Amino acid sequence: MMTAPSPTLSEDLVPAFARGTRLQHDRVRDQWIVQAPERAFLADPIAAEILRRVDGATSLEAIINSLAGAFSAPREVIAGDVLAMVASLAERQVLIWKA
Amino acid sequence: MEGMTAPPPMSLLAELTHRCPLQCPYCSNPLALEPKNNELSTEEWLRVLDEAAALGILQVHFSGGEPMARKDLPELVRHAARAGLYSNLITSGVLMDRDSLARLADAGLDHVQLSFQDADPKQAEIIGGMKGAQPRKIEAARLVVEDGMPLTLNFVIHRLNADRVPAMLDMAEELGARRVEIAHTQYYGWGLKNRAALLPTRHQLEATEKAVAEARERFGSRLAIDFVTPDYYADEPKPCMGGWGQRFLNITPSGRVLPCHAAETIPGVAFPTVREASLKDIWENSKLFQMFRGVDWMPEPCRSCDRKEIDWGGCRCQALALTGRADAADPVCRRSSDRGVVDAALSEINGTDSRASETFVYRRYGSGE
Numbered sequence: 001m002m003t004a005p006s007p008t009l010s011e012d013l014v015p016a017f018a019r020g021t022r023l024q025h026d027r028v029r030d031q032w033i034v035q036a037p038e039r040a041f042l043a044d045p046i047a048a049e050i051l052r053r054v055d056g057a058t059s060l061e062a063i064i065n066s067l068a069g070a071f072s073a074p075r076e077v078i079a080g081d082v083l084a085m086v087a088s089l090a091e092r093q094v095l096i097w098k099a
Numbered sequence: 100m101e102g103m104t105a106p107p108p109m110s111l112l113a114e115l116t117h118r119c120p121l122q123c124p125y126c127s128n129p130l131a132l133e134p135k136n137n138e139l140s141t142e143e144w145l146r147v148l149d150e151a152a153a154l155g156i157l158q159v160h161f162s163g164g165e166p167m168a169r170k171d172l173p174e175l176v177r178h179a180a181r182a183g184l185y186s187n188l189i190t191s192g193v194l195m196d197r198d199s200l201a202r203l204a205d206a207g208l209d210h211v212q213l214s215f216q217d218a219d220p221k222q223a224e225i226i227g228g229m230k231g232a233q234p235r236k237i238e239a240a241r242l243v244v245e246d247g248m249p250l251t252l253n254f255v256i257h258r259l260n261a262d263r264v265p266a267m268l269d270m271a272e273e274l275g276a277r278r279v280e281i282a283h284t285q286y287y288g289w290g291l292k293n294r295a296a297l298l299p300t301r302h303q304l305e306a307t308e309k310a311v312a313e314a315r316e317r318f319g320s321r322l323a324i325d326f327v328t329p330d331y332y333a334d335e336p337k338p339c340m341g342g343w344g345q346r347f348l349n350i351t352p353s354g355r356v357l358p359c360h361a362a363e364t365i366p367g368v369a370f371p372t373v374r375e376a377s378l379k380d381i382w383e384n385s386k387l388f389q390m391f392r393g394v395d396w397m398p399e400p401c402r403s404c405d406r407k408e409i410d411w412g413g414c415r416c417q418a419l420a421l422t423g424r425a426d427a428a429d430p431v432c433r434r435s436s437d438r439g440v441v442d443a444a445l446s447e448i449n450g451t452d453s454r455a456s457e458t459f460v461y462r463r464y465g466s467g468e
Contacts (some may be wrong), residue, residue, distance in 0.1 A: 001357050008358075008386070018249070019247050019248060019249060019250035020210045020248060020277075022185075024157075024183060024185075026155070026157065028153070028155035029107065029155060033157060034184040035157065035158070035209070036159075037209070037210040037249045037251060037277060037278060038187065038212070038251060038278065038325075040109060040157040040158055040185065072222070080252050083196060091320045092320065093320065093321075093323070098350070
């Protein structure tokens with residue numbers, strides 16, 4: 001179920017896709033897509049890299065570390081991108097927080 | 100003609116049957132309902148779902164009629180899920196119980212859109228024509244929320260229920276819906292036939308807009324509101340279906356493939372069917388889908404309009420129904436020379452001394468055409 005007013009984002013949080021929402025690779029368009037109730041939207045390459053690491057078990061900290069290992073950008077820049085994106089998707093009920 | 104390339108479609112409305120226990124006088128089905136023995140078989144639908152996924156469809160909306168009247172619905176949902184399609188059930192809820200929902204959830208159903216005719220049970224019965232429908236719908240909503248599947252409530256708005264939009268929004272909150280659609284009736288097919296009884300007054304429209312704005316403030320992001328206005332009160336037409344043959348296709352119970360659910364009214368063109376051609380061939384090459392795709396077909400005032408790739412000339416079926424020409428500009432548009440027909444309908448409803456009709460022609464399945 002939905003979480004209460006979203007907590008201040010800490011890297012300890014574990015994001016998960018809400019029921020009825022998922023990331024999916026679309027073979028026809030060769031694009032990552034977020035599927036949600038009554039709408040589907042394209043995930044840009046950065047969003048896709050982040051969302052592919054969302055599995056309901058991995059914390060934001062571990063996701064950020066993994067991205068920092070895979071891409072040559074400062075960790076704090078990556079952390080800023082990740083936190084902003086997951087906050088916005090939680091607001092739109094695409095992601096929830098695991099306890 | 101091979102020049103016109105079509106993007107892959109996003110969304111399929113699968114109208115599994117026209118059978119339905121309800122009789123709503125604004126039903127989106129055509130006036131001529133399809134008998135059960137013409138319906139596509141399970142095997143035919145399974146093949147169509149595979150073709151849809153291969154063509155690039157992302158979401159399939161199982162609809163009707165009442166799609167739960169089809170015994171094979173869980174099998175179709177399971178197949179859609181395996182093909183990677185996001186599945187949505189558009190239902191009245193009156194045939195849903197704990198077992199039937201469990202079968203659908205187990206098959207991989209992603210989302211339920213549940214229709215209500217009103218927040219007031221008596222008024223809802225006057226519209227739906229089915230006794231005891233409201234408690235069954237409320238029970239269906241509870242079952243879906245209890246299961247954890249996301250739920251959208253859908254309310255079609257018209258003159259007889261517009262005053263209760265605030266109560267409908269409260270109901271969506273109380274039932275634990277994730278989304279609610281407050282969708283004013285669109286006036287073609289059954290809606291057009293019953294327009295004199297359904298079209299809201301300007302005052303009512305403004306009150307619904309206010310109620311929605313207040314609820315958005317109150318709900319924030321926990322309950323999304325999708326508000327559809329009655330285009331008669333607008334100055335510019337809606338971008339119907341996101342453009343003809345651009346994003347959407349509809350398959351009727353007997354397998355005809357249409358760019359929108361009202362397209363069977365268009366004269367002088369054959370309606371392709373999945374029994375005779377593949378979905379891909381129909382989408383890319385059929386005369387019906389090419390007919391109003393893009394902007395090349397447009398006459399004036401659309402041809403030179405700077406909004407032609409925003410609203411795509413509006414709704415073809417509305418243009419046909421109100422002007423007699425499917426390729427005319429949608430007469431909702433202020434730039435259309437036919438806008439007078441829309442204004443005449445509005446002044447009939449908003450006139451000081453007019454008493455508009457409140458008698459419906461109900462959409463009854465099996466009562467003959």
